[in-house]
Amino acid sequence: MGSLSTYNAWSKARAQKSFNEGFRQVLPTMVATSLWGFVTGIAMVKAGMSEAMASLMTLLVYAGSAQLTALPLIVAGAPLWLIFAAACVVNIRFVIFGAAMQPFFARYRWPSRLGLGFWLSDMGFVLFMTRFADSKKRGTRYQFWYYLGLIIPGWISWQVASLAGIFMGGVVPTGWALEFAATLALLGITIPLVKNMPMAVSILVAGTIAWLGQPLPLRLGLAVAVVGGIVAGVLTEKHQASVKASHG
Known part of the structure; x- marks a missing residue:
């Protein structure tokens, strides 16, 4: 009984360490992605969406580029199939991301893989593959918890920033050029990689x-x-x- 308790404590400590390492890696990127989420929240409100609908969209879609692509089509009253098609085209890169990461999560059942894929972001993919692309062992608990350390804080920061943009969008001056600032911030993160x-x-x-x-x-x-x-x-x-x- 004692050895089992010791093993569980050791396993929990390793999981926590892996999660913390992923969090430390994604932390510097959260400034840029949060700014991008803030811009996306503002854009939804400026396009005429209600705060409730914009909040629902950011929580369910979690894809800034797809949201920004869909907005002008929604405003123009485009057919629903066209809106979905445009969003899918913009986010088709995640099919490639998913195929690249499949060997690391193949041992999990498909509902779990679906949930893990929903939380995946561009920066999460880049950081994970930079760390493990050349790894000979794939599908380890260390990689799983490292991945959670990347995507969970990233999701939380995006949602907080996007919701802030939704509910504060009306008081932000249009001359601030936040889109340009967000792009520069993302470049500042990507280039060192x-x-x-x-x-x-x-x-x-x-x-x-x-x-x-x-x-x-x-x-x-x-x-x-x-x-x-x-x-x-x-x-x-x-x-x-x-x-x-x-x-x-």
Whole structure:
């Protein structure tokens, strides 16, 4: 009985340590993502949504880019299927994210994986894969609790900031250019994460495609940019491996 109690205490301590490590990693990013959530909350109210509907949307959707894409369509009275289609196109990158993370959570039942996927964010994916992409062991308890340390604080900070934007949007001057400030903050977080050539090429290609694809309908340029960036990164990584092999 004593050994079981000791093991449970040790397991709980390891889980807490893993969670805390994930939280420490995501903490510096929460300033930028919270600012982005605040901007999204303001945008929903400015678009004419009631505070109750905007609050419900931010709690159920949890996707700033999809929310901002859907807003002008909602205001214009677009068909429901078109609103869903546009939001799905913008968020199609999460299909790729989910496929990349599947080996780490394959042992859990699908309802659990669905819940874990709902909380996934761009920054959570980047931080998790930066930490574990090259890990030989996948699906460990350490990785699970580390992931929770990334996504739960991120979700809470986003919701608090978004709800603050919803209920304070009417008093924020339009000349503050918060969208630009949020973009700069996100860039300040993302750029230090670029630590090798494949990542740099991915960002460069994705950014170029996204800029050139702005005229495309339903923000298809973003979806094409995600795919293009991933392909460019994979090809660069393979090229580096072949160069090393030829010199090895």
